[in-house]
Amino acid sequence: MTLFDPEELHEGPRGPLVRVRLVVAYDGAPFHGFAVNAGVRTVGGTLTDAITTVVGHPVELTCAGRTDKGVHARAQVVTFDAEQDRFDLDGLVRSLNKLCGPAVAVTDAAVVEPSFDARFSARSRRYRYRVLNRPAPDPFRSRYAWHVEEPLSLPAMVLACDPLIGEHDFAAFCRRPKRRDGEPASLVRRVTEAVWHDDGDGDLRFEIEAGSFCHQMVRSVVGTLVDVGRGRKHAGDLLAIMRSGDRNQAGDLAPPQGLTLWAVRYDGWTAG
């Protein structure tokens, strides 16, 4: 690991830059989400500090999906620019894993074209949500699942996914972002897959893929689908909820610990 004089860190890079792409896995429990936020421990802040220490100059991170507090990632993608003479990739990975572990792990690293951007080059994101559906809790699975004690109707939950597929306005399932320029952001998203699997022993797994997601969309969709599984809503209600554009029609947010950013697809390459 290369360590630099802290005074030098504020000067910024001086030599030729290369774009670096990392694939990062993390357990979201100890973090206040991905986005850098002064005063709290975030995945992005932890990574930025560690990369700065290793390459010896400040870096700015871009990520494929800014996960919320408590949400996990199996394959988050980040890009940043670094002076090419300041590091080698293998040493970078080893140093970052020593500095950030064990809750954060870099699983892949590459130098990519300067036009490659973790966020804007991504073609689709895939999230997985786990529900533990049985009376007894499980200390090992409850860290990565939402424990729902009452029996859920999986066929109803599968049926309710149908209206989600395709291009729709997901306002009913999203926290509307604040825009500084006054222009309302589009909440139209294209969902290509949304399906529940029964992995046995109470393990229910929801897989959803879309070009991109609005803020809190997956947890809101899961909360609504679990309401269907409980019989509080009908599978046929999903279309009306979506068309209403009204967040009060949707179910409560599913808790964050069940959610994992599972994979990110790019042209010719997939992380995860």
Added chain:
Amino acid sequence: MTLFDPEELHEGPRGPLVRVRLVVAYDGAPFHGFAVNAGVRTVGGTLTDAITTVVGHPVELTCAGRTDKGVHARAQVVTFDAEQDRFDLDGLVRSLNKLCGPAVAVTDAAVVEPSFDARFSARSRRYRYRVLNRPAPDPFRSRYAWHVEEPLSLPAMVLACDPLIGEHDFAAFCRRPKRRDGEPASLVRRVTEAVWHDDGDGDLRFEIEAGSFCHQMVRSVVGTLVDVGRGRKHAGDLLAIMRSGDRNQAGDLAPPQGLTLWAVRYDGWTAG
């Protein structure tokens, strides 16, 4: 849940007692081991407080294996005596899971013969130890495994298990207990199984079963076997280490988070 006046709690049981047996699973990470220890959070202390709250009188817990700080259990067994009119089993389980969850979960409860004792009636204990053997860390598995980066020779580790099987003095692998009466405690134990499995993707799993274990025995055995896998010791050294009775000959203790109390066998019944 039944809640009693705190003043009443100190009076002890007054009605006829029944012996209650629980099977308990826990994630050991947030606890300073099982044994009740004033001032620190322990699994036994958490359970004792919760049971006292539910049944309305103090109880004394006996367990099948007093796991150390950071060690997990899939099937710990505990017994205690409670006034039979103070609770029903289903309500007890529900209340304990609400009070102790999510790190501790009661997975089974029964009223048993007064002669049944979680510790002394047990015929054997089975522990599992997980090693994550690959260069890259894994935030999800590292909570329940020892991450060893350098490649281990599994055949050598399997071979080295051979001398462990049978009845031996395990002093070389144990922390010698302090005895108040001056009589040295026997460290002779009968191991009936000790084997490594390769579950793929770097997951190595050690299974060991014995009538009972000395303190720190499994972690010391695993530390020694991993030394063999690294090539620091030979498989043929195990017999000499065991015969030496010298703790300095054995390897360092494997870290606690890889260890799980997996199952406990009794006459006619097995937990786990």
